[in-house]
Amino acid sequence: AIGNAFAVLSNPEKRLRYDELGSDHEHVSTGQARHYNYYTEFEADITPEEIFNVFFGGHFPTGNIHMFSNVARDAHYYPRRHRTERAWTQEPEEEEHRPQNSYSAFIQLMPVFIIIIVSVITQLMATNPPYSLFYKSSIGHVVSRETENLQVPYYVDKNFEKNYQGAELQELEKTVEKDYIDYIQTSCWKEKQQKSDLSNLAKLYRDERLKQKAESLKLEHCEKLSSLIGMHKGG
Numbered sequence: 001a002i003g004n005a006f007a008v009l010s011n012p013e014k015r016l017r018y019d020e021l022g023s024d025h026e027h028v029s030t031g032q033a034r035h036y037n038y039y040t041e042f043e044a045d046i047t048p049e050e051i052f053n054v055f056f057g058g059h060f061p062t063g064n065i066h067m068f069s070n071v072a073r074d075a076h077y078y079p080r081r082h083r084t085e086r087a088w089t090q091e092p093e094e095e096e097h098r099p100q101n102s103y104s105a106f107i108q109l110m111p112v113f114i115i116i117i118v119s120v121i122t123q124l125m126a127t128n129p130p131y132s133l134f135y136k137s138s139i140g141h142v143v144s145r146e147t148e149n150l151q152v153p154y155y156v157d158k159n160f161e162k163n164y165q166g167a168e169l170q171e172l173e174k175t176v177e178k179d180y181i182d183y184i185q186t187s188c189w190k191e192k193q194q195k196s197d198l199s200n201l202a203k204l205y206r207d208e209r210l211k212q213k214a215e216s217l218k219l220e221h222c223e224k225l226s227s228l229i230g231m232h233k234g235g
Contacts, residue, residue, distance in 0.1 A: 187221035
């Protein structure tokens with residue numbers, strides 16, 4: 001129906017015949033004993049898909065369509081191709097565009113594929129760290145040890161002693177102590193910040209309960225940090 005309407009409205013000659021003779025489904029006979037099938041005369045010159053492409057596809061129709069102006073009454077009418085011919089000619093075009101569309105989609109998805117491949121390779125190549133500051137049974141760090149210098153506790157797997165001895169063990173324990181001190185410093189800062197926030201809230205709201213809670217809050221990690229610094233100076 002859309003195609004038939006387009007065929008009539010876009011061609012001044014067809015529109016004039018439609019206005020004079022009425023519906024395009026009517027079979028009208030003239031005095032010259034000639035019969036015209038106006039359904040055939042008003043048959044669609046454009047398919048609904050092509051109309052959709054004109055308005056939403058960003059390009060003009062692919063069929064042999066000739067637009068007519070309302071002013072140009074003597075516009076030339078070019079015979080359209082049969083529907084089967086149009087369909088036959090469009091198939092090679094679609095087949096030509098199909099590989100290009102697939103290639104474009106593959107190019108757009110290429111970064112995603114690369115990220116997935118890199119992440120899988122990284123996970124396969126990644127090895128577990130030789131130690132942890134906390135007990136981690138998921139990676140086998142269940143054996144407790146202490147560093148020789150600062151007596152910092154850490155956890156290793158069952159094969160640790162076979163792989164780390166002598167100078168390698170000393171270098172590793174220096175790394176363990178450095179990580180532990182960084183962790184203690186961060187925890188100490190968080191404790192001080194929490195105590196300061198409670199004190200400020202107590203002053204703001206004049207809340208004696210918050211004041212007592214702030215004063216009773218212990219800075220355990222700060223005490224550990226002071227102890228480690230004393231041991232380091234003593235050593």
